[in-house]
Amino acid sequence: xxxxxxxxxxxxxxxxxxxxxxxxxxxxxxxxxxxxxxxxxxxxxxxxxxxxxxxxxxxxxxxxxxxxxxxxxxxxxxxxxxxxxxxxxxxxxxxxxxxxxxxxxxxxxxxxxxxxxxxxxxxxxxxxxxxxxxxxxxxxxxxxxxxxxxxxxxxxxxxxxxxxxxxxxxxxxxxxxxxxxxxxxxxxxxxxxxxxxxxxxxxxxxxxxxxxxxxxxxxxxxxxxxxxxxxxxxxxxxxxxxxxxxxxxxxxxxxxxxxxxxxxxxxxxxxxxxxxxxxxxxxxxxxxxxxxxxxxxxxxxxxxxxxxxxxxxxxxxxxxxxxxxxxxxxxxxxxxxxxxxxxxxxxxxxxxxxxxxxxxxxxxxxxxxxxxxxxxxxxxxxx
Numbered sequence: 001x002x003x004x005x006x007x008x009x010x011x012x013x014x015x016x017x018x019x020x021x022x023x024x025x026x027x028x029x030x031x032x033x034x035x036x037x038x039x040x041x042x043x044x045x046x047x048x049x050x051x052x053x054x055x056x057x058x059x060x061x062x063x064x065x066x067x068x069x070x071x072x073x074x075x076x077x078x079x080x081x082x083x084x085x086x087x088x089x090x091x092x093x094x095x096x097x098x099x100x101x102x103x104x105x106x107x108x109x110x111x112x113x114x115x116x117x118x119x120x121x122x123x124x125x126x127x128x129x130x131x132x133x134x135x136x137x138x139x140x141x142x143x144x145x146x147x148x149x150x151x152x153x154x155x156x157x158x159x160x161x162x163x164x165x166x167x168x169x170x171x172x173x174x175x176x177x178x179x180x181x182x183x184x185x186x187x188x189x190x191x192x193x194x195x196x197x198x199x200x201x202x203x204x205x206x207x208x209x210x211x212x213x214x215x216x217x218x219x220x221x222x223x224x225x226x227x228x229x230x231x232x233x234x235x236x237x238x239x240x241x242x243x244x245x246x247x248x249x250x251x252x253x254x255x256x257x258x259x260x261x262x263x264x265x266x267x268x269x270x271x272x273x274x275x276x277x278x279x280x281x282x283x284x285x286x287x288x289x290x291x292x293x294x295x296x297x298x299x300x301x302x303x304x305x306x307x308x309x310x311x312x313x314x315x316x317x318x319x320x321x322x323x324x325x326x327x328x329x330x331x332x333x334x335x336x337x338x339x340x341x342x343x344x345x346x347x348x349x350x351x352x353x354x355x356x357x358x359x360x361x362x363x364x365x366x367x368x369x370x371x372x373x374x375x376x377x378x379x380x381x382x383x
Contacts, residue, residue, distance in 0.1 A: 170186050
């Protein structure tokens with residue numbers, strides 16, 4: 001008797017997708033469309049920020065490739081000056097979008113390579129398809145903040161800009177005076193002291209230079225007032241706000257060696273809205289991870305990647321030095337002193353980067369679980 005074998009064949013129909021890539025500029029947007037590898041891309045140009053034309057081109061591309069109207073659309077564009085508003089518009093339109101870190105995109109390393117917006121659009125389309133097929137390491141995808149989280153970053157970033165402007169005004173005033181052989185510290189009574197300044201021959205400042213110094217000082221005073229206003233606003237929020245991110249700021253302030261500026265920046269730039277899965281992500285996003293180079297017998301360390309958040313990385317190094325001063329009995333400070341404390345100046349600088357990375361991870365754990373860094377002391381009062 002012959003036994004018949006019954007086979008059940010199951011097939012998973014792969015639903016087609018429409019892939020779309022943006023090449024953004026101030027005046028025009030170049031759009032690229034395709035449905036898969038080997039398919040010639042459909043390239044179209046529209047006016048920048050013309051959302052009606054964008055929706056029309058998406059519908060036209062579906063019709064051109066014979067796709068139903070409900071076909072999913074996957075898109076991408078490079079992070080840059082246009083920010084995230086395009087991402088939010090596409091999300092509300094039902095388009096799955098990726099914002100890509102420009103520095104992570106593969107490029108031809110030839111000394112002279114062809115580069116046009118059309119070629120760049122085609123490259124983005126190819127990499128988008130590779131990413132969608134599971135090659136997730138083909139580039140780095142930006143974690144887009146919510147509108148509220150993005151808005152909360154303006155206060156400390158504006159403060160940083162204003163403080164840089166204040167420094168430029170002070171240096172400019174000192175430069176004008178140095179050109180006349182005068183060294184003077186810019187203080188609140190600067191205008192009154194101008195009357196007592198004498199040049200090398202005993203004469204007074206000429207009226208043109210005197211007027212310019214006064215105007216420069218007035219601009220510096222205006223910037224100083226704006227700095228005081230923003231700092232007062234920040235302090236008022238820390239004292240009275242019930243927002244969850246402000247509570248994280250207050251939690252960080254309880255650690256000795258962490259001040260208002262650093263705690264605010266850490267939370268608003270880093271910990272308030274990013275969901276870190278492990279310590280490696282924390283170090284990588286701050287750009288504090290090592291970058292080894294190994295090829296054959298050649299093996300060396302190239303230093304930290306510096307590929308993460310510039311604001312957090314700069315602050316982390318400052319906090320690292322402050323941690324040694326204010327938390328000398330903590331585990332991290334003792335580790336640093338044992339390993340790098342008696343080394344050369346260069347070795348101590350290398351060590352502070354390692355300490356800053358470890359401290360950043362401990363701060364992340366502290367905010368997530370409430371576990372105080374080992375050996376660290378807490379403040380008895382915040383202000």
